[in-house]
Amino acid sequence: MKTVKVLVVGNGMVGHKFIDTMLEKSELQKSILEPGEALSTQFKLQTFSEESRLAYDRVQLSGYFNGQTAEDLALTDADYYKQRGVDFTLADKVVAIDTKQQQVTTQNGSRVTYDKLVLATGSYPFVPPIPGNDQPHCLVYRTIDDLEAIEASSKQSQVGVVIGGGLLGLEAANALQNLGLQTHVVEFAPRLMAVQLDDGGASLLRRKITDLGVTVHTEKATTEIVAGTTHRYRLNFADGSFLETDMLVFSAGIRPQDELAKQANIDIGERGGIVIDDRCRTSAENVYAIGECALWENKIFGLVAPGYAMANTAASDLFEQEKPFLGADMSTKLKLLGVDVASIGDAHGATEGSQSYTYSDDVEQVYKRIIVSADNKKLLGAVLVGDASAYGTLLQLMLNDMDLPNHPSTLILPAFEGEEAADVGVAALPETAQICSCFDVTKANLIQAVSDGATDMGAIKSMTKASTGCGGCGALVKQVMDAELEALGHTIDNSICEHFSYSRSELADIIRVKKIKTFASLLAEHGQGLGCDVCKPTVSNILASFWNEYVLQDEHVGLQDTNDVYLGNMQKDGTYSVVPRIAGGEVTPDKLIVLGEVAKEFDLYTKITGGQRIDLFGAQLHELPLIWRKLVDAGFETGHAYGKSVRTVKSCVGNSWCRYGVNDSLGFAIDIENRYKGLRSPHKLKFAVSGCTRECAEAQSKDVGIIATEKGWNLYVGGNGGMRPRHADLFASDLDDETLVKYIDRFLMFYIRTAERLQRTSVWLESLEGGLAYLKQVVIEDKLGIADELESEMARSIAQYQCEWKTTIESPEKLKRFQHFINSQQPDDQLAYDVVRQQRLPKTTDNRINVVELVE
Amino acid sequence: MESWTSICQTDDLVPNTGVCALFNEEQVAVFHCAATDSLYAVSNYDPIGQANVLSRGIIGSIASEPVVASPLYKQHFSLKTGACLQQPDVTLKTYKVRRQGKHIQLAP
Numbered sequence: 001m002k003t004v005k006v007l008v009v010g011n012g013m014v015g016h017k018f019i020d021t022m023l024e025k026s027e028l029q030k031s032i033l034e035p036g037e038a039l040s041t042q043f044k045l046q047t048f049s050e051e052s053r054l055a056y057d058r059v060q061l062s063g064y065f066n067g068q069t070a071e072d073l074a075l076t077d078a079d080y081y082k083q084r085g086v087d088f089t090l091a092d093k094v095v096a097i098d099t100k101q102q103q104v105t106t107q108n109g110s111r112v113t114y115d116k117l118v119l120a121t122g123s124y125p126f127v128p129p130i131p132g133n134d135q136p137h138c139l140v141y142r143t144i145d146d147l148e149a150i151e152a153s154s155k156q157s158q159v160g161v162v163i164g165g166g167l168l169g170l171e172a173a174n175a176l177q178n179l180g181l182q183t184h185v186v187e188f189a190p191r192l193m194a195v196q197l198d199d200g201g202a203s204l205l206r207r208k209i210t211d212l213g214v215t216v217h218t219e220k221a222t223t224e225i226v227a228g229t230t231h232r233y234r235l236n237f238a239d240g241s242f243l244e245t246d247m248l249v250f251s252a253g254i255r256p257q258d259e260l261a262k263q264a265n266i267d268i269g270e271r272g273g274i275v276i277d278d279r280c281r282t283s284a285e286n287v288y289a290i291g292e293c294a295l296w297e298n299k300i301f302g303l304v305a306p307g308y309a310m311a312n313t314a315a316s317d318l319f320e321q322e323k324p325f326l327g328a329d330m331s332t333k334l335k336l337l338g339v340d341v342a343s344i345g346d347a348h349g350a351t352e353g354s355q356s357y358t359y360s361d362d363v364e365q366v367y368k369r370i371i372v373s374a375d376n377k378k379l380l381g382a383v384l385v386g387d388a389s390a391y392g393t394l395l396q397l398m399l400n401d402m403d404l405p406n407h408p409s410t411l412i413l414p415a416f417e418g419e420e421a422a423d424v425g426v427a428a429l430p431e432t433a434q435i436c437s438c439f440d441v442t443k444a445n446l447i448q449a450v451s452d453g454a455t456d457m458g459a460i461k462s463m464t465k466a467s468t469g470c471g472g473c474g475a476l477v478k479q480v481m482d483a484e485l486e487a488l489g490h491t492i493d494n495s496i497c498e499h500f501s502y503s504r505s506e507l508a509d510i511i512r513v514k515k516i517k518t519f520a521s522l523l524a525e526h527g528q529g530l531g532c533d534v535c536k537p538t539v540s541n542i543l544a545s546f547w548n549e550y551v552l553q554d555e556h557v558g559l560q561d562t563n564d565v566y567l568g569n570m571q572k573d574g575t576y577s578v579v580p581r582i583a584g585g586e587v588t589p590d591k592l593i594v595l596g597e598v599a600k601e602f603d604l605y606t607k608i609t610g611g612q613r614i615d616l617f618g619a620q621l622h623e624l625p626l627i628w629r630k631l632v633d634a635g636f637e638t639g640h641a642y643g644k645s646v647r648t649v650k651s652c653v654g655n656s657w658c659r660y661g662v663n664d665s666l667g668f669a670i671d672i673e674n675r676y677k678g679l680r681s682p683h684k685l686k687f688a689v690s691g692c693t694r695e696c697a698e699a700q701s702k703d704v705g706i707i708a709t710e711k712g713w714n715l716y717v718g719g720n721g722g723m724r725p726r727h728a729d730l731f732a733s734d735l736d737d738e739t740l741v742k743y744i745d746r747f748l749m750f751y752i753r754t755a756e757r758l759q760r761t762s763v764w765l766e767s768l769e770g771g772l773a774y775l776k777q778v779v780i781e782d783k784l785g786i787a788d789e790l791e792s793e794m795a796r797s798i799a800q801y802q803c804e805w806k807t808t809i810e811s812p813e814k815l816k817r818f819q820h821f822i823n824s825q826q827p828d829d830q831l832a833y834d835v836v837r838q839q840r841l842p843k844t845t846d847n848r849i850n851v852v853e854l855v856e
Numbered sequence: 857m858e859s860w861t862s863i864c865q866t867d868d869l870v871p872n873t874g875v876c877a878l879f880n881e882e883q884v885a886v887f888h889c890a891a892t893d894s895l896y897a898v899s900n901y902d903p904i905g906q907a908n909v910l911s912r913g914i915i916g917s918i919a920s921e922p923v924v925a926s927p928l929y930k931q932h933f934s935l936k937t938g939a940c941l942q943q944p945d946v947t948l949k950t951y952k953v954r955r956q957g958k959h960i961q962l963a964p
Binding site: 498499520529530531532533535536537554557558559560561562563565566572573574577640685815816821822823824826828 | 863865868869870871872873875876877878883886889891892895905907908909912913914915916917918919920922923927928930932956
């Protein structure tokens with residue numbers, strides 16, 4: 001076996017993609033070996049990064065200011081590389097290549113030889129040669145280190161200016177805005193995003209971002225940066241006007257990082273870029289270049305998808321597979337400062353004879369224009385601002401050279417109620433159509449995944465990676481999957497059990513719309529059989545979510561899991577645990593003493609829970625009412641630890657005690673817990689409120705996380721710890737108390753309406769068609785027109801709240817249930833305990849005496 | 857001649873739930889299924905979870921067989937035969953049960 005040493009210079013997105021592709025291809029080769037056969041070639045991978053961290057997602061860089069950490073943005077980690085035998089060196093730059101000796105030298109003086117060299121050095125931000133551009137607080141926007149510098153500078157600044165009104169410039173402006181700076185964008189051209197947008201699109205975009213508080217200056221050439229009078233600097237413009245600012249970010253385009261190649265006498269384009277052929281080979285033998293540093297047919301590709309395609313091409317070449325790079329589509333769709341913007345193909349109508357259709361709506365602030373061929377048959381390009389939902393359809397029409405519908409204008413006209421929006425049926429797409437450009441997933445790949453057994457988005461994503469990059473293709477992927485499932489004659493069975501041919505969300509709709517109040521009437525009208533331990537608790541939970549009646553009413557009691565019947569959590573020996581509510585984790589010494597006294601009196605094993613409360617274990621049925629009588633008298637309420645319901649709102653002390661707290665997280669946590677306590681939901685719900693960005697309450701691992709900011713509260717949703725941890729998504733920023741509560745009301749009720757059985761918010765959010773963006777539309781923009789309903793449903797549930805234990809101990813009839821035998825006062829005599837660390841624990845099964853004989 | 861023992865009143869048994877009775881020094885789970893107005897009695901001991909808990913399980917039907925689900929690990933036991941649907945080697949002892957006037961009665 002021959003070993004080929006492959007050295008990758010640069011560990012950015014494309015460099016990492018190359019390494020990942022090499023690893024995948026090696027795995028694939030190994031998997032098809034005959035027994036006893038060995039690989040003919042083994043690749044040894046090594047990479048150098050100038051930055052101090054491994055590859056991270058530069059596309060999502062602005063997320064850094066929305067609470068995402070460097071770890072969130074990371075595309076890989078040290079363990080991943082180590083386990084796969086990839087050598088890596090961080091914070092050491094390759095400074096020289098000897099293409100004859102096939103050796104590189106790094107800044108720290110290491111010399112490493114190679115068999116194949118891959119240059120993935122990326123690009124650097126172009127800083128215009130303006131006198132004064134090298135002063136402090138004059139920054140760029142490219143790496144996490146840059147972001148840290150911007151953040152540091154923002155703390156000493158009030159006003160920030162971005163030089164450059166292109167795509168990256170507007171992202172940088174978004175960042176400055178998020179950091180609380182008064183933000184300006186200065187652009188040399190007459191319009192924003194001059195490359196991607198036409199006049200109409202650009203002027204709407206300008207209007208929208210001006211409304212958001214960003215001041216836009218176009219046709220301004222900055223001539224010098226000098227000391228300011230009211231602010232740190234003054235920018236003087238060629239037309240004699242000026243602007244004062246405290247800091248600047250240059251975002252005037254990128255330049256290929258080709259210095260290293262140039263020194264090694266590798267061919268460079270006239271205006272920069274390492275010249276490559278269709279196989280990504282440079283002019284030097286055994287040297288490849290990929291990504292933004294590479295120049296293919298005199299073009300630099302400043303997007304990630306073409307970079308990934310080049311990575312694939314270069315890796316294929318090493319495996320002696322043909323996968324030529326033949327250029328890439330530069331269409332793009334993104335959200336800038338919250339505004340949807342998309343540009344497809346020939347956005348300017350530069351093609352000879354091309355015609356266009358324009359739809360412009362000043363009221364809704366939507367602009368759409370499509371460019372079509374002279375014969376009106378094919379789509380050449382498009383510009384979308386304010387509503388980019390047609391992007392997927394339009395892009396496929398252009399990429400696949402498909403015929404336009406008879407009236408192309410229907411593609412951009414809004415669909416009114418009762419009308420079907422013009423849509424390209426996915427059936428019309430050729431199998432070669434690329435649906436996900438981030439991971440190069442075609443329609444054929446998706447169809448294959450479906451025939452391999454994928455029947456939901458989760459499976460499709462894990463099998464093909466489609467829609468796991470930018471996520472822009474999600475809706476289209478789902479359509480292709482659904483069409484294929486239908487074609488295969490699949491009826492997707494979402495029935496929760498044999499008694500109801502409905503999913504939980506469908507049952508919730510039936511119960512809500514038909515105002516059904518009991519399981520018996522639901523079963524009679526919509527089910528069959530007697531019900532079971534799956535549908536009964538599910539239905540009782542839905543009934544409780546919407547109507548919130550006492551769970552131990554005779555018609556409900558038989559539906560509940562034992563935990564809900566006995567208002568405690570059954571433990572392995574059949575005893576229960578007792579968890580009173582301690583809202584926000586705040587408890588007085590007197591109440592703490594009561595807990596201690598009760599635990600001592602009933603010999604209950606005592607432990608602090610992860611939700612900042614106290615769990616008392618080992619209570620027998622007959623003891624539960626006695627225990628709760630004492631607790632209720634002392635002012636405790638049930639903690640609903642037993643229900644699929646709101647559990648705890650964890651908090652830090654916030655600005656009441658903490659030196660760093662910026663808001664009253666503790667008081668707010670207690671208010672929130674008291675507002676939602678007792679709310680039954682498809683699965684348990686955990687909340688947390690942190691008083692500052694240090695996030696001591698770990699809110700980003702909760703279903704609903706709230707973090708105080710200087711201007712209000714940031715709301716996070718869909719987080720989870722436990723078995724399948726998920727970092728919560730930032731849902732909305734800087735909310736006041738009232739808006740925050742309104743959003744949480746709507747979010748929770750929408751979840752309760754639409755989630756499946758035992759589906760936590762994290763999984764629900766991931767499987768929600770349209771994802772986070774759709775959820776925001778429903779909750780914030782009230783796209784479905786149900787916000788008022790959701791709020792009034794929540795209000796009704798809150799109004800119906802009762803402490804179930806208080807109600808129970810006051811009802812002699814209900815208390816009959818709380819004894820082990822119906823015909824004897826004896827307790828269960830088979831419970832046995834050991835004393836461990838001064839408390840009792842159930843005896844292990846080995847030493848427990850089994851007195852019941854089983855029949856043979 | 858069978859000997860029947862009264863264990864409780866009919867209205868002690870809430871429809872579609874169970875109770876546990878002490879009968880001949882054994883723990884017996886007694887259930888009332890309202891839809892079919894049937895009574896069932898099986899051992900209260902869950903041999904899989906190893907605890908006396910079955911009277912606190914949810915009752916229902918699986919493929920028209922009336923069952924109780926263990927509140928511990930959710931196995932289903934036939935209320936008629938005591939057989940565990942998930943583990944055929946495990947069977948609960950069953951008892952005879954009847955309604956006599958206002959009384960619920962058990963027999964071995």
